[in-house]
Amino acid sequence: MLVVGTGTEVGKTWVAAGLLRRLAAGGHTVAARKPAQSFDPTDPPTGTDAAVLAAATGEDPETVCPPARWYPVAMAPPMAADALGRPSFTVADLVSEISWPTPPPAVGVVETAGGIRSPQAADGDAVALATLLRPDLVVVVADAGLGTINGVRLTVDALRADGGGPWGPVVVLNRFDPADDLHRRNRDWLAGQDALEVMVTPGDEDALVRRVLRAAGSI
Numbered sequence: 656m657l658v659v660g661t662g663t664e665v666g667k668t669w670v671a672a673g674l675l676r677r678l679a680a681g682g683h684t685v686a687a688r689k690p691a692q693s694f695d696p697t698d699p700p701t702g703t704d705a706a707v708l709a710a711a712t713g714e715d716p717e718t719v720c721p722p723a724r725w726y727p728v729a730m731a732p733p734m735a736a737d738a739l740g741r742p743s744f745t746v747a748d749l750v751s752e753i754s755w756p757t758p759p760p761a762v763g764v765v766e767t768a769g770g771i772r773s774p775q776a777a778d779g780d781a782v783a784l785a786t787l788l789r790p791d792l793v794v795v796v797a798d799a800g801l802g803t804i805n806g807v808r809l810t811v812d813a814l815r816a817d818g819g820g821p822w823g824p825v826v827v828l829n830r831f832d833p834a835d836d837l838h839r840r841n842r843d844w845l846a847g848q849d850a851l852e853v854m855v856t857p858g859d860e861d862a863l864v865r866r867v868l869r870a871a872g873s874i
Contacts, residue, residue: 661806691732831855
């Protein structure tokens with residue numbers, strides 16, 4: 656499963672970690688991978704995406720994201736590498752560095768950096784990563800509020816334009832407030848007008864677990 660976002664700070668890691676915890680609590684083996692991460696060097700080590708995902712899966716953060724791909728500069732990973740004077744890398748490099756436990760987990764989650772068109776490497780964005788990974792499912796995380804329809808449409812169009820794949824996607828509107836009229840209308844528009852599979856958090860966590868397990872062939 657590949658977790659992408661409509662932008663930065665929409666809650667990709669939070670949604671992914673919550674899903675992984677629920678899967679593990681249900682007796683399913685899980686693992687998470689963050690191909691590359693950049694972060695503010697003043698942030699606590701426990702706050703990096705790799706650390707949050709590792710806490711959800713029981714893995715080591717350096718297993719989730721290889722130490723060479725930790726970039727302590729708050730920029731897109733290839734830009735951070737350049738700013739730090741580190742070697743350039745490609746999307747193929749990132750994919751080749753992803754390895755899973757033996758035996759493989761029932762569900763493996765890969766989380767991208769930033770939004771769908773954010774550079775993941777010197778030669779490609781999250782769409783390029785999806786094209787090489789060929790995941791069973793893509794989960795698009797978006798904020799539930801103003802601007803989400805535009806962000807979701809652009810993200811889904813980008814995924815579909817590059818061959819589409821068999822992966823969905825499933826849209827998750829994060830920080831959803833059922834009392835907020837705009838949030839409800841955004842969900843209904845994306846599901847009705849755009850015919851997208853839309854779930855919300857909080858609210859649809861159990862349904863998302865079932866959807867992921869169905870994509871993984873576990874149910």
